[in-house]
Amino acid sequence: MQYYTILPPPDLAPFVKCFWVLEHEVSAEKPYFHKTLADGFPELVFHYKGRFDEIDRAGNAELSFIAGLTGPTSLYRRFRISEDFGIFGVYLYPFAVPALFGMPTIETVNEMPDLHSMLGKKGLELEEKIMLAENNQVRIAIMCQFMRGCLTRNAQPEPAAFAMISQIIQSNGLTSVTELAQRNALSTRQFERKFKAFSGFSPKLFSRIIRFHAAMNAYGDKEKSLTEIAYEAGYYDQSHFIHDFKTFSGEHPDRYFSGNSEATEYRDV
Known part of the structure; x- marks a missing residue:
């Protein structure tokens, strides 16, 4: 398993705490389970390799998104995957949601909207660019360009x-x-x-x-x-x-x- 974080460039540091990458080769005999805990920080998540099932409290499984936003949450969640995976994430400060997407942060609490639902065509285009990027440095460059464009278009929070x-x-x-x-x-x-x-x-x-x-x-x-x-x-x-x-x-x-x-x-x- 490989996990690491990368600091954002100075101009995005007020909105982005870090970028992160998690990659793992999963044994065919033993699925990988992951639990996410309550967190006041939202994050953009891109599964560029593999796709997780989310396991509800009753043990039922449902496919999670390929790319989307995990809003600030007071909940914990469990996920499972039976194939190799690679995930790229953007760990955001809470006030980055209105700054980047023009919506109150409260609308995203305990929600996990996919990028298409949240951003329409722009979300699909961003997802495709991230998925096709040759490495994670390129993914960071793509995300930085995207976020700078969002910050230019949207009114800034107080x-x-x-x-x-x-x-x-x-x-x-x-x-x-x-x-x-x-x-x-x-x-x-x-x-x-x-x-x-x-x-x-x-x-x-x-x-x-x-x-x-x-x-x-x-x-x-x-x-x-x-x-x-x-x-x-x-x-x-x-x-x-x-x-x-x-x-x-x-x-x-x-x-x-x-x-x-x-x-x-x-x-x-």
Whole structure:
């Protein structure tokens, strides 16, 4: 298995956290299962080789898209594939959705629209270019050109929205919502309405998801106990940490940090 990330060029860095690539040769006898967890960041995903089935809670399988947007999500999902695969992704900041596609981020929450449904003919053209590209450097160049065109055409989100969401991300979800509203000269209700339009979630739920990721990113540090991971991520007690982890990942943190989770295999490469 091969997984790696690439930083965006400076002009796109306010909107794109990173590009990423995941490739794997799958054994014919053993399908590969992958779990995605709750995430405050949307991403564009292109399956340029192979195609996954999404497995619902009842165990039923349905073909996932070839190319599309995974919106910010409070859900976890399971996927399965029985053939070699290659995936190219663009990990976006939440406010990139209105900037690139001219739609409120909240419309994409917990949704996975394919590119054609979302962008029409332009989506199909982008999908075809990405699929036919000879390598991932070319895919990055294609995506950069596409996003620059989108940013030129669409009105830019308010700078204050960037700042409010970025402050919660940078503080790992530990910024006081009341203080943030006051800092931006907004009532709590105004702040929550504006924040939700550009992030997709209420400030409280978004902060919980960002804090969950701060804890999750301690994966691989064998020196830390679960208690240490919880407190460093800002959880005030172990039960609160376990509750959020189960809500956003579907499993106990013991399993996740043991390395036996379907959500961690790609991180072990």
